[in-house]
Amino acid sequence: MRIGELARRSGVSIPTIKYYLREGLLPPGAATAPNQASYGEEHLHRLRLIRALLDVGGLTVAAAREVLAAVDEPGIGQHELLGVAHRATEQSARRGSGDAAAHARAEAESFVRTRGWLVQPDAPALDRLAEVIAAWRALGQEDLMACLDGYARAAEVIAQQEVDTVLAQGDRAAMVEAVVIGTVLGEAALIALRRLAQEDASARRAGLTPSARDA
Protein backbone atom coordinates (compact mmCIF):
# COMPACT_ATOMS: atom_id res chain seq x y z
CA MET A 1 0.00 0.00 0.00
CA ARG A 2 1.03 3.61 -0.46
CA ILE A 3 1.83 5.85 2.53
CA GLY A 4 -1.61 7.49 2.22
CA GLU A 5 -3.40 4.20 2.77
CA LEU A 6 -1.00 3.30 5.60
CA ALA A 7 -1.92 6.60 7.25
CA ARG A 8 -5.65 6.00 6.77
CA ARG A 9 -5.61 2.44 8.09
CA SER A 10 -3.32 3.18 11.05
CA GLY A 11 -4.83 6.51 12.03
CA VAL A 12 -1.30 7.97 12.10
CA SER A 13 -0.77 11.08 9.94
CA ILE A 14 1.63 11.06 6.97
CA PRO A 15 4.03 13.60 8.55
CA THR A 16 4.17 11.48 11.70
CA ILE A 17 4.83 8.31 9.69
CA LYS A 18 7.66 10.15 7.91
CA TYR A 19 9.02 11.20 11.28
CA TYR A 20 9.05 7.59 12.48
CA LEU A 21 10.84 6.58 9.26
CA ARG A 22 13.49 9.26 9.80
CA GLU A 23 13.91 8.30 13.45
CA GLY A 24 14.38 4.66 12.54
CA LEU A 25 11.33 3.40 14.44
CA LEU A 26 9.60 2.25 11.25
CA PRO A 27 11.59 0.33 8.62
CA PRO A 28 11.50 1.84 5.12
CA GLY A 29 9.00 0.51 2.59
CA ALA A 30 10.00 -1.14 -0.68
CA ALA A 31 10.98 1.52 -3.25
CA THR A 32 8.60 1.36 -6.22
CA ALA A 33 9.67 4.60 -7.92
CA PRO A 34 11.85 7.58 -7.01
CA ASN A 35 10.22 9.16 -3.94
CA GLN A 36 7.63 6.41 -3.75
CA ALA A 37 7.51 3.34 -1.54
CA SER A 38 5.15 0.50 -0.86
CA TYR A 39 4.23 -0.62 2.64
CA GLY A 40 2.89 -3.94 3.88
CA GLU A 41 0.85 -5.30 6.78
CA GLU A 42 4.04 -5.52 8.82
CA HIS A 43 4.33 -1.72 8.63
CA LEU A 44 0.75 -1.36 9.84
CA HIS A 45 1.48 -3.68 12.76
CA ARG A 46 4.72 -1.88 13.57
CA LEU A 47 2.89 1.46 13.62
CA ARG A 48 0.45 0.06 16.20
CA LEU A 49 3.38 -1.15 18.27
CA ILE A 50 5.08 2.26 18.07
CA ARG A 51 1.90 4.06 19.14
CA ALA A 52 1.36 1.66 22.03
CA LEU A 53 4.91 2.21 23.30
CA LEU A 54 4.79 5.99 22.93
CA ASP A 55 1.18 6.81 23.81
CA VAL A 56 0.15 4.14 26.28
CA GLY A 57 3.57 3.16 27.61
CA GLY A 58 4.80 6.76 27.76
CA LEU A 59 8.21 5.90 26.29
CA THR A 60 10.40 8.55 24.72
CA VAL A 61 11.24 8.16 21.03
CA ALA A 62 14.81 7.24 22.00
CA ALA A 63 13.63 4.53 24.40
CA ALA A 64 11.18 3.15 21.81
CA ARG A 65 13.97 3.02 19.21
CA GLU A 66 16.15 1.03 21.59
CA VAL A 67 13.37 -1.42 22.42
CA LEU A 68 12.37 -1.87 18.77
CA ALA A 69 15.98 -2.46 17.74
CA ALA A 70 16.12 -5.31 20.27
CA VAL A 71 12.81 -6.70 18.97
CA ASP A 72 14.31 -6.74 15.47
CA GLU A 73 17.50 -8.47 16.53
CA PRO A 74 17.39 -12.04 15.27
CA GLY A 75 17.99 -14.65 17.91
CA ILE A 76 17.72 -12.36 20.91
CA GLY A 77 16.69 -14.37 23.95
CA GLN A 78 13.63 -13.61 26.02
CA HIS A 79 15.70 -12.93 29.15
CA GLU A 80 18.04 -10.56 27.32
CA LEU A 81 15.11 -8.73 25.74
CA LEU A 82 13.52 -8.21 29.14
CA GLY A 83 16.75 -6.55 30.25
CA VAL A 84 16.68 -4.19 27.26
CA ALA A 85 13.02 -3.35 27.88
CA HIS A 86 13.73 -2.64 31.55
CA ARG A 87 16.76 -0.45 30.91
CA ALA A 88 15.13 1.51 28.10
CA THR A 89 12.02 2.25 30.12
CA GLU A 90 13.57 3.05 33.47
CA GLN A 91 13.56 6.79 33.93
CA SER A 92 16.91 7.95 35.18
CA ALA A 93 16.95 6.64 38.72
CA ARG A 94 20.19 7.97 40.04
CA ARG A 95 22.28 6.63 42.84
CA GLY A 96 22.20 9.35 45.43
CA SER A 97 25.34 10.31 47.26
CA GLY A 98 25.91 10.54 50.97
CA ASP A 99 25.29 8.26 53.92
CA ALA A 100 21.50 8.20 53.67
CA ALA A 101 21.62 7.11 50.03
CA ALA A 102 24.26 4.44 50.71
CA HIS A 103 22.22 3.13 53.61
CA ALA A 104 19.05 3.00 51.50
CA ARG A 105 20.91 1.23 48.71
CA ALA A 106 22.20 -1.41 51.15
CA GLU A 107 18.68 -1.78 52.50
CA ALA A 108 17.27 -2.34 49.00
CA GLU A 109 19.94 -4.95 48.24
CA SER A 110 19.33 -6.71 51.52
CA PHE A 111 15.57 -6.71 50.89
CA VAL A 112 16.01 -8.39 47.52
CA ARG A 113 18.63 -10.84 48.84
CA THR A 114 16.36 -11.88 51.68
CA ARG A 115 13.71 -12.82 49.14
CA GLY A 116 16.26 -14.90 47.22
CA TRP A 117 15.69 -13.04 43.96
CA LEU A 118 18.19 -13.55 41.12
CA VAL A 119 18.84 -9.97 40.01
CA GLN A 120 21.90 -8.24 38.63
CA PRO A 121 23.47 -5.74 41.05
CA ASP A 122 23.24 -3.06 38.34
CA ALA A 123 19.49 -3.51 37.79
CA PRO A 124 18.08 0.03 37.50
CA ALA A 125 15.07 -0.99 39.58
CA LEU A 126 17.39 -1.52 42.58
CA ASP A 127 18.39 2.14 42.44
CA ARG A 128 14.75 3.12 42.10
CA LEU A 129 13.81 1.08 45.15
CA ALA A 130 16.69 2.63 47.12
CA GLU A 131 15.51 6.12 46.10
CA VAL A 132 12.04 5.44 47.46
CA ILE A 133 13.40 4.03 50.72
CA ALA A 134 15.67 7.06 51.16
CA ALA A 135 12.79 9.46 50.48
CA TRP A 136 10.47 7.70 52.92
CA ARG A 137 13.11 7.85 55.65
CA ALA A 138 13.93 11.51 54.97
CA LEU A 139 10.24 12.35 55.31
CA GLY A 140 9.75 10.36 58.49
CA GLN A 141 7.37 7.97 56.74
CA GLU A 142 9.12 4.76 57.78
CA ASP A 143 5.70 3.24 58.45
CA LEU A 144 5.19 2.97 54.71
CA MET A 145 8.10 0.50 54.62
CA ALA A 146 5.63 -2.03 55.97
CA CYS A 147 4.01 -1.98 52.52
CA LEU A 148 7.17 -3.26 50.83
CA ASP A 149 6.61 -6.87 51.86
CA GLY A 150 3.12 -6.81 50.41
CA TYR A 151 4.41 -5.26 47.18
CA ALA A 152 7.11 -7.91 46.91
CA ARG A 153 4.71 -10.81 47.49
CA ALA A 154 2.33 -9.38 44.88
CA ALA A 155 5.23 -8.79 42.49
CA GLU A 156 6.34 -12.42 42.76
CA VAL A 157 2.89 -13.75 41.88
CA ILE A 158 2.47 -11.24 39.03
CA ALA A 159 5.92 -11.83 37.54
CA GLN A 160 5.52 -15.60 37.57
CA GLN A 161 2.23 -15.30 35.72
CA GLU A 162 3.63 -12.76 33.25
CA VAL A 163 6.64 -14.86 32.37
CA ASP A 164 4.45 -17.94 31.94
CA THR A 165 2.02 -16.02 29.71
CA VAL A 166 4.79 -14.64 27.52
CA LEU A 167 6.54 -17.98 27.14
CA ALA A 168 3.23 -19.66 26.26
CA GLN A 169 3.17 -17.66 23.00
CA GLY A 170 3.90 -20.26 20.35
CA ASP A 171 5.24 -17.89 17.72
CA ARG A 172 8.69 -16.40 18.35
CA ALA A 173 7.83 -12.96 16.90
CA ALA A 174 4.71 -12.81 19.06
CA MET A 175 6.73 -13.83 22.11
CA VAL A 176 9.32 -11.13 21.52
CA GLU A 177 6.60 -8.49 21.22
CA ALA A 178 4.81 -9.88 24.25
CA VAL A 179 7.90 -9.30 26.38
CA VAL A 180 8.00 -5.65 25.35
CA ILE A 181 4.27 -5.05 25.39
CA GLY A 182 3.82 -7.00 28.59
CA THR A 183 6.57 -5.10 30.38
CA VAL A 184 5.55 -1.62 29.28
CA LEU A 185 1.77 -1.85 29.00
CA GLY A 186 1.40 -4.37 31.81
CA GLU A 187 2.98 -1.78 34.07
CA ALA A 188 0.38 0.79 33.00
CA ALA A 189 -2.41 -1.72 33.61
CA LEU A 190 -1.10 -2.67 37.06
CA ILE A 191 -0.77 0.98 38.09
CA ALA A 192 -4.29 1.72 36.87
CA LEU A 193 -5.72 -1.24 38.79
CA ARG A 194 -3.82 -0.31 41.96
CA ARG A 195 -5.34 3.16 41.79
CA LEU A 196 -8.84 1.85 41.21
CA ALA A 197 -8.44 -0.60 44.09
CA GLN A 198 -7.12 2.23 46.29
CA GLU A 199 -10.15 4.33 45.42
CA ASP A 200 -12.41 1.42 46.33
CA ALA A 201 -10.62 0.67 49.63
CA SER A 202 -10.57 4.37 50.52
CA ALA A 203 -14.26 4.84 49.62
CA ARG A 204 -15.25 1.92 51.85
CA ARG A 205 -13.21 3.27 54.75
CA ALA A 206 -14.85 6.68 54.22
CA GLY A 207 -18.21 4.96 54.60
CA LEU A 208 -19.36 5.27 50.99
CA THR A 209 -21.60 2.46 49.79
CA PRO A 210 -22.75 1.47 46.32
CA SER A 211 -26.26 2.81 47.02
CA ALA A 212 -24.94 6.11 48.40
CA ARG A 213 -22.83 6.48 45.29
CA ASP A 214 -25.73 5.84 42.95
CA ALA A 215 -27.98 8.32 44.78
Next chain:
Amino acid sequence: MRIGELARRSGVSIPTIKYYLREGLLPPGAATAPNQASYGEEHLHRLRLIRALLDVGGLTVAAAREVLAAVDEPGIGQHELLGVAHRATEQSARRGSGDAAAHARAEAESFVRTRGWLVQPDAPALDRLAEVIAAWRALGQEDLMACLDGYARAAEVIAQQEVDTVLAQGDRAAMVEAVVIGTVLGEAALIALRRLAQEDASARRAGLTPSARDA
Protein backbone atom coordinates in the same frame (compact mmCIF):
# COMPACT_ATOMS: atom_id res chain seq x y z
CA MET B 1 17.48 29.96 59.53
CA ARG B 2 18.61 31.99 56.52
CA ILE B 3 18.17 30.69 52.98
CA GLY B 4 21.86 29.72 52.85
CA GLU B 5 21.52 27.37 55.79
CA LEU B 6 18.29 25.98 54.36
CA ALA B 7 20.18 25.22 51.14
CA ARG B 8 23.03 23.59 52.99
CA ARG B 9 20.84 21.41 55.21
CA SER B 10 18.45 20.38 52.42
CA GLY B 11 21.05 19.90 49.68
CA VAL B 12 18.89 22.06 47.40
CA SER B 13 20.66 25.04 45.83
CA ILE B 14 19.59 28.62 46.61
CA PRO B 15 18.43 29.35 43.02
CA THR B 16 16.30 26.18 43.09
CA ILE B 17 14.81 27.14 46.46
CA LYS B 18 13.96 30.55 45.01
CA TYR B 19 12.35 28.84 42.03
CA TYR B 20 10.16 26.72 44.33
CA LEU B 21 9.19 29.90 46.23
CA ARG B 22 8.20 31.64 42.98
CA GLU B 23 6.28 28.58 41.78
CA GLY B 24 4.36 28.40 45.04
CA LEU B 25 5.65 24.97 46.03
CA LEU B 26 7.44 26.31 49.09
CA PRO B 27 5.66 28.83 51.35
CA PRO B 28 7.55 32.08 51.95
CA GLY B 29 9.67 32.47 55.06
CA ALA B 30 9.03 35.08 57.73
CA ALA B 31 10.33 38.48 56.59
CA THR B 32 13.08 39.65 58.94
CA ALA B 33 14.33 42.58 56.88
CA PRO B 34 13.80 43.88 53.33
CA ASN B 35 14.97 41.08 51.01
CA GLN B 36 15.66 38.76 53.92
CA ALA B 37 13.54 35.97 55.32
CA SER B 38 13.84 33.35 57.99
CA TYR B 39 12.95 29.71 57.40
CA GLY B 40 12.03 26.99 59.87
CA GLU B 41 12.14 23.22 60.15
CA GLU B 42 8.81 23.06 58.30
CA HIS B 43 10.52 24.56 55.23
CA LEU B 44 13.24 21.92 55.40
CA HIS B 45 10.62 19.20 55.60
CA ARG B 46 8.64 20.72 52.75
CA LEU B 47 11.78 20.81 50.58
CA ARG B 48 12.30 17.09 51.16
CA LEU B 49 8.68 16.46 50.19
CA ILE B 50 9.05 18.55 47.02
CA ARG B 51 12.21 16.69 46.00
CA ALA B 52 10.57 13.31 46.65
CA LEU B 53 7.58 14.23 44.48
CA LEU B 54 9.67 15.66 41.65
CA ASP B 55 12.74 13.41 41.64
CA VAL B 56 11.49 10.06 42.86
CA GLY B 57 7.83 10.36 41.94
CA GLY B 58 8.58 12.01 38.59
CA LEU B 59 5.82 14.61 38.99
CA THR B 60 5.83 17.80 36.98
CA VAL B 61 6.09 21.08 38.90
CA ALA B 62 2.44 21.78 38.06
CA ALA B 63 1.31 18.40 39.40
CA ALA B 64 3.41 18.83 42.55
CA ARG B 65 1.86 22.29 43.13
CA GLU B 66 -1.63 20.81 42.86
CA VAL B 67 -0.84 17.98 45.27
CA LEU B 68 0.86 20.30 47.78
CA ALA B 69 -2.05 22.75 47.67
CA ALA B 70 -4.34 19.87 48.64
CA VAL B 71 -1.96 18.83 51.43
CA ASP B 72 -2.13 22.40 52.78
CA GLU B 73 -5.91 22.60 52.65
CA PRO B 74 -7.21 22.45 56.22
CA GLY B 75 -9.81 19.78 56.82
CA ILE B 76 -9.36 17.93 53.55
CA GLY B 77 -10.45 14.32 53.94
CA GLN B 78 -8.22 11.36 53.23
CA HIS B 79 -10.52 10.09 50.47
CA GLU B 80 -10.66 13.48 48.76
CA LEU B 81 -6.90 13.89 48.97
CA LEU B 82 -6.40 10.50 47.34
CA GLY B 83 -8.52 11.72 44.43
CA VAL B 84 -6.38 14.85 44.05
CA ALA B 85 -3.18 12.79 44.18
CA HIS B 86 -4.53 10.41 41.54
CA ARG B 87 -5.70 13.13 39.18
CA ALA B 88 -2.55 15.21 39.51
CA THR B 89 -0.27 12.27 38.84
CA GLU B 90 -2.17 10.56 36.04
CA GLN B 91 -0.41 11.36 32.79
CA SER B 92 -2.94 12.39 30.22
CA ALA B 93 -4.72 9.13 29.49
CA ARG B 94 -7.09 10.10 26.76
CA ARG B 95 -10.29 8.44 25.79
CA GLY B 96 -9.69 7.16 22.31
CA SER B 97 -12.32 7.57 19.64
CA GLY B 98 -13.82 4.92 17.42
CA ASP B 99 -15.34 1.50 17.97
CA ALA B 100 -12.22 -0.20 19.29
CA ALA B 101 -11.73 2.46 21.97
CA ALA B 102 -15.41 2.39 22.98
CA HIS B 103 -15.30 -1.39 23.21
CA ALA B 104 -12.14 -1.30 25.33
CA ARG B 105 -13.66 1.32 27.60
CA ALA B 106 -16.78 -0.84 28.10
CA GLU B 107 -14.52 -3.80 28.82
CA ALA B 108 -12.57 -1.84 31.46
CA GLU B 109 -15.81 -0.72 33.13
CA SER B 110 -17.20 -4.22 33.09
CA PHE B 111 -13.96 -5.61 34.55
CA VAL B 112 -14.12 -3.18 37.47
CA ARG B 113 -17.87 -3.71 37.98
CA THR B 114 -17.41 -7.48 38.09
CA ARG B 115 -14.96 -7.04 40.95
CA GLY B 116 -17.47 -4.86 42.80
CA TRP B 117 -15.09 -1.93 43.13
CA LEU B 118 -16.50 1.45 44.18
CA VAL B 119 -14.91 3.81 41.67
CA GLN B 120 -16.10 6.99 40.03
CA PRO B 121 -16.86 6.58 36.32
CA ASP B 122 -14.53 9.52 35.58
CA ALA B 123 -11.55 7.96 37.37
CA PRO B 124 -8.55 8.62 35.08
CA ALA B 125 -7.24 5.11 35.78
CA LEU B 126 -10.31 3.67 33.99
CA ASP B 127 -9.25 5.44 30.80
CA ARG B 128 -5.70 4.20 31.28
CA LEU B 129 -6.89 0.62 31.69
CA ALA B 130 -9.06 0.95 28.56
CA GLU B 131 -6.06 2.29 26.63
CA VAL B 132 -3.99 -0.76 27.54
CA ILE B 133 -6.79 -3.16 26.62
CA ALA B 134 -7.28 -1.42 23.25
CA ALA B 135 -3.54 -1.55 22.53
CA TRP B 136 -3.27 -5.24 23.43
CA ARG B 137 -6.18 -6.07 21.15
CA ALA B 138 -4.81 -3.96 18.27
CA LEU B 139 -1.50 -5.82 18.55
CA GLY B 140 -3.06 -9.26 18.69
CA GLN B 141 -1.78 -9.76 22.26
CA GLU B 142 -5.14 -10.74 23.78
CA ASP B 143 -3.32 -13.48 25.72
CA LEU B 144 -1.89 -10.78 27.97
CA MET B 145 -5.46 -10.04 29.12
CA ALA B 146 -5.12 -13.17 31.24
CA CYS B 147 -2.72 -11.17 33.44
CA LEU B 148 -5.40 -8.63 34.36
CA ASP B 149 -7.07 -10.88 36.92
CA GLY B 150 -3.75 -11.44 38.66
CA TYR B 151 -3.03 -7.69 38.65
CA ALA B 152 -6.47 -6.97 40.10
CA ARG B 153 -6.13 -9.54 42.89
CA ALA B 154 -2.70 -8.17 43.77
CA ALA B 155 -4.03 -4.60 43.62
CA GLU B 156 -6.82 -5.41 46.07
CA VAL B 157 -4.40 -6.83 48.64
CA ILE B 158 -1.95 -3.96 48.18
CA ALA B 159 -4.59 -1.21 48.35
CA GLN B 160 -6.14 -2.61 51.50
CA GLN B 161 -2.76 -2.67 53.20
CA GLU B 162 -1.89 0.82 51.96
CA VAL B 163 -5.11 2.38 53.18
CA ASP B 164 -4.73 0.66 56.56
CA THR B 165 -1.11 1.85 56.88
CA VAL B 166 -2.02 5.43 56.02
CA LEU B 167 -4.98 5.57 58.37
CA ALA B 168 -2.87 4.10 61.17
CA GLN B 169 -0.82 7.33 61.25
CA GLY B 170 -1.88 9.04 64.45
CA ASP B 171 -1.00 12.57 63.44
CA ARG B 172 -3.24 14.24 60.86
CA ALA B 173 -0.40 16.07 59.07
CA ALA B 174 1.56 12.81 58.81
CA MET B 175 -1.53 11.03 57.48
CA VAL B 176 -2.11 13.64 54.79
CA GLU B 177 1.49 13.37 53.66
CA ALA B 178 1.35 9.59 53.80
CA VAL B 179 -1.53 9.59 51.30
CA VAL B 180 0.52 11.62 48.84
CA ILE B 181 3.84 9.92 49.49
CA GLY B 182 2.25 6.49 49.57
CA THR B 183 0.43 7.03 46.29
CA VAL B 184 3.32 8.51 44.35
CA LEU B 185 6.36 6.77 45.84
CA GLY B 186 4.55 3.52 46.57
CA GLU B 187 3.87 3.30 42.86
CA ALA B 188 7.58 3.69 42.12
CA ALA B 189 8.41 1.00 44.70
CA LEU B 190 5.82 -1.42 43.33
CA ILE B 191 7.06 -0.95 39.76
CA ALA B 192 10.65 -1.49 40.84
CA LEU B 193 9.76 -4.67 42.72
CA ARG B 194 7.71 -6.00 39.78
CA ARG B 195 10.73 -5.52 37.53
CA LEU B 196 13.08 -7.21 39.96
CA ALA B 197 10.66 -10.12 40.37
CA GLN B 198 10.33 -10.35 36.57
CA GLU B 199 14.09 -10.49 36.24
CA ASP B 200 14.20 -13.26 38.83
CA ALA B 201 11.36 -15.27 37.22
CA SER B 202 12.89 -14.81 33.77
CA ALA B 203 16.40 -15.77 34.97
CA ARG B 204 15.07 -18.97 36.52
CA ARG B 205 13.19 -19.88 33.34
CA ALA B 206 16.37 -19.18 31.36
CA GLY B 207 18.14 -21.70 33.58
CA LEU B 208 20.33 -19.27 35.50
CA THR B 209 21.12 -20.27 39.05
CA PRO B 210 22.61 -18.33 41.96
CA SER B 211 25.90 -20.21 41.64
CA ALA B 212 26.09 -19.65 37.87
CA ARG B 213 25.53 -15.94 38.48
CA ASP B 214 28.23 -15.69 41.10
CA ALA B 215 30.76 -17.53 38.91
